[in-house]
Amino acid sequence: MSDKALPVPRENRMLRGHEAVEERFRRIWDQGRVHHGWLLHGPAGIGKATLAHRISRFVLAPPQLRPAVDNPQSPLEPIGYDPVLTRLLGGSHGNALVIERPYDAARAREKPEIPVDEARRASPFLRSTAAEGDWRIVIIDGAEAMNTAAANAILKLLEEPPPKCLILLISHQLGAVMPTIRSRCNRLALSPVDTTATERYLDQWFQNISHEERSFACAIAPGRPGAIGAWLHIGVGEWHAMMVSLLEQYPRVGRRAVLEAAELIGRADDAVFHGVQTLLKLLLERITRCAAGAPVMDWGDGERLASIAARAPLDTWIRLWENTCSKLDRIGYANLDRVTGLIDVIDCWSPDRADA
Secondary structure (H helix, E strand, O other), rough: OOOOOOOOOOOOOOOOOOHHHHHHHHHHHHHOOOOOOEEEEOOOOOOHHHHHHHHHHHHOOOOOHOOOOOOOOOOOOOOOOOOOHHHHHHHOOOOOOEEEEOEEEOOEEOOOOOOOHHHHOOOHHHHOOOOOOEEEEEEEEEEHHEEHHHHHHHHHHHHHOOOOOEEEEEEHHHHHHHHHHHHHOOEEEEOOOOOOHHHHHHHHHHHOOOHHHHHHHHHHHOOOOHHHHHHHHHOOOHHHHHHHHHOOOOOOOOOOHHHHHHHHHHHHOHHHHHHHHHHHHHHHHHHHHHHHOOOOOOOOOOOOHHHHHHHHHHHHHHHHHHHHHHHHHHHOOOOHHHHHHHHHHHHHHOOOOOOO
């Protein structure tokens, strides 16, 4: 596990692999025909939020800090520092507003959706006199997480935008975004980056991580540096070993092992909990693919998963995979106690709930 804090997108001035997308926005900006609504979409962990904040810095920073169009590093990232840029990096600039899922202090986790009260902050912000300069920018991190009322509030702004405003919506699941919002935005599609861009990111933030663990994280999230970094930050190798060991006990997962795993994962921080959730879903998917005789991406655990898959017919693994995903998702949607929810998840692997 890395003890080096990952940069939050607002503070991260390093973005590689999306030069063509940056150049497209820069060309439109220089032509003076920039649209007010932009939807940045693509898989999680590829830099969408980092790009949104880079666009925000480009628009709001003093013009003299803007790079040349052919700047080899970035046509958008401001060069140097000044007080305005410092406020943008620190999240205190008066013309930039970020809307995201609020934090539930009582449960020490993010809430599952963006409520309408959060979305309604955008309208008075965009319609008021700009605090610094002319432009105002709203970044909505998680467009698919807006509930219906919140999405309708943002849709109204997209339909009747104030002058000199940018609304940057970020989405990991384009199909889950309200269709009328999608139709009113220009889209910036981000794709997984190449190996060179990934390696430069890892060299910057994870010099002390072993080659084996870096390779393992890259196999889980190919081309997604942010996701790779998140896996490395939580020590994915150890969690993977724990989950595979549990699954190797199928169909009689020992009760003590269930309770210990649920307690350890359920009491962990958000990053670990959500990471292990995703890891469990991926492992069950891969076991199901093994049972179906389908190709499985090599994580170095192929023989162990094939051995697990051989213990039950394909329809059993399909059912276990679906049940596991459903129960894991319900922990978040229903705001359940994480430890109790995880016990229920792992228990579903042992039909007789044996105390082995």
